[in-house]
Amino acid sequence: MRVVAELPHPECKITIFSMNQKYIVKFEQGTFEQSYKLAELDLSGGGVNDVFEIIDEEFIQTVISRFKVMRSDFTLAYNRHQY
Numbered sequence: 001m002r003v004v005a006e007l008p009h010p011e012c013k014i015t016i017f018s019m020n021q022k023y024i025v026k027f028e029q030g031t032f033e034q035s036y037k038l039a040e041l042d043l044s045g046g047g048v049n050d051v052f053e054i055i056d057e058e059f060i061q062t063v064i065s066r067f068k069v070m071r072s073d074f075t076l077a078y079n080r081h082q083y
Contacts, residue, residue, distance in 0.1 A: 004048050011064050023051050029067045
């Protein structure tokens with residue numbers, strides 16, 4: 001797996017990897033991460049530029065919202081098991 005690109009964003013780290021004819025887009029925020037896989041064959045032929053078009057600001061905002069839900073879910077689960 002090799003890093004193809006890193007996209008700067010103030011709220012999360014975004015890294016695009018290439019592996020086995022797939023692109024893997026990984027979002028990280030603190031201890032949480034989300035990954036999305038895209039087959040190169042599913043893209044229109046523009047390579048990583050097609051990936052850049054897909055991960056627009058609207059999509060990134062949904063990812064950030066999901067991080068908030070993930071953090072809340074984890075905090076609730078963690079607190080249930082504290083004595």
